[in-house]
Amino acid sequence: MNLEFTAEEQAFRREVRDFLATGLPDDIRERVRLGRRLSADDHLRWQDSLSVRGWLGVNWPQEHGGPGWGPVERHIFEEECAAAHAPTIVPFGVSMVAPVIMKFGSETQKRHYVPRILSNQDWWCQGYSEPGAGSDLASLRTRAVRDGDEYVVTGQKSWTTLGQHANMMFCLVRTDPEAKKQAGISFLLIDMETPGISVRPIITLDGAHEVNEVFLDEVRVPVANRIGEEGQGWTCAKFLLTHERTGIAGLGHAKQALRHLKSVALEIQHRGRPLLEQPHFRQRVVKAEIELMALEVTHLRVLAAARDGGAPGAESSLLKVRGSELRQELSELTRRALGPQALPFFPDHLYGDQELEREEAEHAALGAQYFNRRKLSIYGGSNEIQKSIVAKTLLGM
Amino acid sequence: MNFAYSDEQRMLADTLERLVADQAPTETDALHGEPSPLWGTFAELGLLQLPFTEEAGGLGGDGIDVMIVMQALGRGLVREPYLAGLLLPGTLLARLADAPQRERWLAPLLEGELRLALAWQETAARYDAHAIATCARRQADGWIIEGAKQVVIAAPSATALLVSARVDDGTLGVFLVPADSPGLERRDYPTLDDQIASDVQLKGVALPHDARLGEDAAEALAEVLALGRAALCAEAVGAMEAACDQTLAYLKERRQFGTPLASFQVLQHRMVDMHLNLEQARSMAILAAASLERPSDERDYRVAAAKAYCGEAARFVAEQAIQLHGAMGMTEECRISHYARHLVMFDHHLGDVDHHLEFVSEGLSAA
Ligand SMILES: Cc1cc2nc3c(=O)[nH]c(=O)nc-3n(C[C@H](O)[C@H](O)[C@H](O)COP(=O)(O)OP(=O)(O)OC[C@H]3O[C@@H](n4cnc5c(N)ncnc54)[C@H](O)[C@@H]3O)c2cc1C
Numbered sequence: 192m193n194l195e196f197t198a199e200e201q202a203f204r205r206e207v208r209d210f211l212a213t214g215l216p217d218d219i220r221e222r223v224r225l226g227r228r229l230s231a232d233d234h235l236r237w238q239d240s241l242s243v244r245g246w247l248g249v250n251w252p253q254e255h256g257g258p259g260w261g262p263v264e265r266h267i268f269e270e271e272c273a274a275a276h277a278p279t280i281v282p283f284g285v286s287m288v289a290p291v292i293m294k295f296g297s298e299t300q301k302r303h304y305v306p307r308i309l310s311n312q313d314w315w316c317q318g319y320s321e322p323g324a325g326s327d328l329a330s331l332r333t334r335a336v337r338d339g340d341e342y343v344v345t346g347q348k349s350w351t352t353l354g355q356h357a358n359m360m361f362c363l364v365r366t367d368p369e370a371k372k373q374a375g376i377s378f379l380l381i382d383m384e385t386p387g388i389s390v391r392p393i394i395t396l397d398g399a400h401e402v403n404e405v406f407l408d409e410v411r412v413p414v415a416n417r418i419g420e421e422g423q424g425w426t427c428a429k430f431l432l433t434h435e436r437t438g439i440a441g442l443g444h445a446k447q448a449l450r451h452l453k454s455v456a457l458e459i460q461h462r463g464r465p466l467l468e469q470p471h472f473r474q475r476v477v478k479a480e481i482e483l484m485a486l487e488v489t490h491l492r493v494l495a496a497a498r499d500g501g502a503p504g505a506e507s508s509l510l511k512v513r514g515s516e517l518r519q520e521l522s523e524l525t526r527r528a529l530g531p532q533a534l535p536f537f538p539d540h541l542y543g544d545q546e547l548e549r550e551e552a553e554h555a556a557l558g559a560q561y562f563n564r565r566k567l568s569i570y571g572g573s574n575e576i577q578k579s580i581v582a583k584t585l586l587g588m
Numbered sequence: 589m590n591f592a593y594s595d596e597q598r599m600l601a602d603t604l605e606r607l608v609a610d611q612a613p614t615e616t617d618a619l620h621g622e623p624s625p626l627w628g629t630f631a632e633l634g635l636l637q638l639p640f641t642e643e644a645g646g647l648g649g650d651g652i653d654v655m656i657v658m659q660a661l662g663r664g665l666v667r668e669p670y671l672a673g674l675l676l677p678g679t680l681l682a683r684l685a686d687a688p689q690r691e692r693w694l695a696p697l698l699e700g701e702l703r704l705a706l707a708w709q710e711t712a713a714r715y716d717a718h719a720i721a722t723c724a725r726r727q728a729d730g731w732i733i734e735g736a737k738q739v740v741i742a743a744p745s746a747t748a749l750l751v752s753a754r755v756d757d758g759t760l761g762v763f764l765v766p767a768d769s770p771g772l773e774r775r776d777y778p779t780l781d782d783q784i785a786s787d788v789q790l791k792g793v794a795l796p797h798d799a800r801l802g803e804d805a806a807e808a809l810a811e812v813l814a815l816g817r818a819a820l821c822a823e824a825v826g827a828m829e830a831a832c833d834q835t836l837a838y839l840k841e842r843r844q845f846g847t848p849l850a851s852f853q854v855l856q857h858r859m860v861d862m863h864l865n866l867e868q869a870r871s872m873a874i875l876a877a878a879s880l881e882r883p884s885d886e887r888d889y890r891v892a893a894a895k896a897y898c899g900e901a902a903r904f905v906a907e908q909a910i911q912l913h914g915a916m917g918m919t920e921e922c923r924i925s926h927y928a929r930h931l932v933m934f935d936h937h938l939g940d941v942d943h944h945l946e947f948v949s950e951g952l953s954a955a
Contacts, residue, residue: 325914328843350915396919402915461714471942506757523903526932530714531739533936534779535787558780562929563908566918573914575854 227554273443440514608664631700660825669742684802
């Protein structure tokens, strides 16, 4: 057994680091570091930079223009990106719909959509959840009625992340209301410019505009925009979920959050000494650090298995549960470290153009971030649902 | 032993319950400037006089009365600065001020004509009220105050601030500083828990002799902070009650997989844990409220224990309330997120869990 990265993997890490030093614009790096809002343009500038380098399609095979990385390279890349304060690649196009199109799409669909994703021409959003269909996704009610060469789609999608920037949405719709729950679902690609679509912002408890409601009122979608057969949407959705779960532990983010926590706790004073030296607080940090060590090795074990051909199954549920808990704990400790300074709330600074004094800006996002991180245990399959998956598939309960 | 309310207390609780039940959530904008109509109602109901001794012009309410009020305000998520704008500065004023000072500031405070704020906190001192850097120098014609205070809750709506400062003879002084004093600069902002606060700079603020309230204020400040902590615990208990009620109602109403969420055992147990935290926190809030008249060692030990306990409990309830509401719990639109912010940020007022655990562990008896 050997836990070290190979010489090639270490060389790869240096290559990523070198690229990040120049390929990531400084203003974007600074906004991510301070937890401020990124504009659509910020995301695009960063993703264009990756695209030019040939690194945008992180999980794509080379034949489609991806770098052809294995799970270990992907892990190193994600870790380095988080450490450098790079924005997370908006996953809906690159990591979600692209693999589905590659696997289930027609040649025409592949030729049309895949290159557009790689060149950032389309911004995709994910139209799965509905007000009545969250954990029980298969109960979704958005209807698609066939009318000649078109479907007429009516319904409502909710929690659509960054839908305000999207020009395309992949959507689960019910094409057959008679069929058994999962069997009546199809996978449609919808142009957000189509008449009948309206997008309404949902403001979250940290004051951010991250998610939206999307209303569909008799939206006409060409049948040619369906991926796979009618009624095969659930198969596509399940396939996509396995992709959504890679990197789900958020290990790179957790490591970055721990580094950040330590720097804050070193700077904040308690009785004339750095807070990090206060035994009780220090022990909380130590526990998080050890949990992270364990999670990293668990993560690497899953990665190694995936590299050697095993498909990650319920193990990724374990990673998601513990990874989200750990990241939430780190955001809790960081908020706590600030003491009274965690109270001020500057939404116009975080999400607008208001500038703050240097020192104040350093801490301004940390209180709100704690609240934002509550989402980690809710989306992408809540932690309760993940545990049920583990109980059933891994433990046979 | 008797945990029942007196008849008067029962009536007080009922009145408050009705009052907050039909309150629209307070907009933070409305917390600036003039006292709101609700503050007038507080005055009419005698709530502004309640926590003060009769000799100070109050109704002589005790810790339990304050608990009843704060719990109702927490339950209704009423963000009027009852604690920060009235209770803390008012009781300190009542404790230290002489007759003319009372006449000038306390009487109108109790009438609801003005509000005050207590500027005790300095972030370099974290939650320690004594390790402060703000200082007061004696001059021939009065005082010069030099320093800065951070996160002074309710300062934007205060006519004057009670400012703690180290006096050149080594004692802790409390000074009445009108908000419009030359040299006083305020920067206002909303807080994550829907209140308003300020960072205050005091740049050579000149005050008359009679601006100092009493002499050494250390014990009076400790007493008032103990009252404040007990009051915060009660407020958190009220907010936890509401958060538990709303979460339970949501679990019963929301259906997934063809059945109410309330039918899933893991969620039932979680709900029970929330309830258990609420009841334990309630007990600690009662203990704190009932200990305010005890000798200061005992009072502070119990109050610190209560504040530490309620801090953990409030966070647990808040986090689970969000989690069990799913994405809905993450939205500004859903009331539960406001309760959650309130309950989590509770820990950042008047000392967090760690601060109070440290205090309790220093005083832990071996027996
Ligand atoms: C910030 C954010 C971004 C999102 N982005 C998107 C997006 O881009 N596209 C999209 O389609 N969706 C998105 N979602 C939606 C997300 O997928 C759902 O929130 C998630 O599936 C949970 O559904 P729900 O919120 O309706 O909660 P519910 O399903 O109503 O669950 C409420 C609570 O009950 C628990 N629960 C439910 N069923 C069970 C059970 N059987 N056993 C035990 N416990 C159970 C849950 O764990 C949760 O704690 C986003 C959500 C968030 C918070």
